[in-house]
Amino acid sequence: MEEDDPFERLKNLPPRGHHALLGIYTVDNGPDWAELACPFAPGFLIDPDAGLVASGPVISLVDAAAGAAIIARTRQWRGMATLDLHIDYLRPAKAGQTLYARATCHHVTRKVAFTRCDVHDGDPASPIAFATASFFFTDAP
Amino acid sequence: MIADTPYARMLGIASIASEPGTVGLMMPATTQLEGRQGFLYGGVIASLLELACLEAITQERDSDGPRPKPINISFDFLRGGLMVETFAQARLSRVGRHVVNADAICWQAGRDRPIATGRMHLLLDQGRGR
Numbered sequence: 001m002e003e004d005d006p007f008e009r010l011k012n013l014p015p016r017g018h019h020a021l022l023g024i025y026t027v028d029n030g031p032d033w034a035e036l037a038c039p040f041a042p043g044f045l046i047d048p049d050a051g052l053v054a055s056g057p058v059i060s061l062v063d064a065a066a067g068a069a070i071i072a073r074t075r076q077w078r079g080m081a082t083l084d085l086h087i088d089y090l091r092p093a094k095a096g097q098t099l100y101a102r103a104t105c106h107h108v109t110r111k112v113a114f115t116r117c118d119v120h121d122g123d124p125a126s127p128i129a130f131a132t133a134s135f136f137f138t139d140a141p
Numbered sequence: 142m143i144a145d146t147p148y149a150r151m152l153g154i155a156s157i158a159s160e161p162g163t164v165g166l167m168m169p170a171t172t173q174l175e176g177r178q179g180f181l182y183g184g185v186i187a188s189l190l191e192l193a194c195l196e197a198i199t200q201e202r203d204s205d206g207p208r209p210k211p212i213n214i215s216f217d218f219l220r221g222g223l224m225v226e227t228f229a230q231a232r233l234s235r236v237g238r239h240v241v242n243a244d245a246i247c248w249q250a251g252r253d254r255p256i257a258t259g260r261m262h263l264l265l266d267q268g269r270g271r
Binding site: 021042044048054061064082084089092 | 208
């Protein structure tokens with residue numbers, strides 16, 4: 001029963017592709033949300049002198065968390081593609097800190113899923129970014 | 142140069158001359174950039190677009206000046222990104238006293254068939270005074 005759950009399947013997939021490069025892993029999940037994390041790596045820096053982290057890993061983590069939140073809500077293993085993604089940056093991430101993204105899937109239609117995401121780097125009370133993203137089910141009839 | 146940063150190197154990104162007088166970015170396809178099987182990861186395409194915006198600002202502005210701070214960025218994904226070389230270029234649509242607007246496109250087969258677009262706002266920190 002447990003192994004048939006699509007979210008459990010997602011969590012237990014061996015890391016591959018870009019998730020493997022960034023070291024993205026699942027932290028926690030609920031009925032319509034998923035929290036994913038990404039440990040800091042020196043390759044994330046865009047300005048090593050200033051210790052400034054690129055936002056690329058943040059964007060990729062948001063994309064991953066939003067997709068996972070949709071699976072958490074729909075409990076279905078479906079093909080989907082990101083339609084659009086918007087990020088508001090509140091402050092830069094701190095070098096050396098693990099990134100956390102908690103995405104909620106707040107609405108699903110036959111073809112589209114809508115998500116919101118909060119990102120922090122250790123302290124949820126001090127977020128680094130908010131994001132919204134919508135996805136299109138590529139296998140929709 | 143954005144291509145010299147550790148993050149751009151992690152993605153394998155290089156600067157290329159795309160049109161006379163402008164510089165774009167090229168990202169070779171590797172399995173490390175893959176999302177769903179056979180396709181580039183959406184987050185990677187978005188990251189390339191953002192780096193193109195930062196590159197456009199780097200070219201336009203004095204490198205000694207204060208570094209612009211990203212305020213926000215919106216991406217539209219138009220087509221799935223295949224596992225082939227991917228290009229991106231950005232232009233500054235407005236350079237104000239406080240805010241820069243940039244937009245970027247990302248393509249593979251041809252510039253006239255973009256796979257994704259991005260629009261970005263950046264804050265020009267004037268430093269002290271003002």
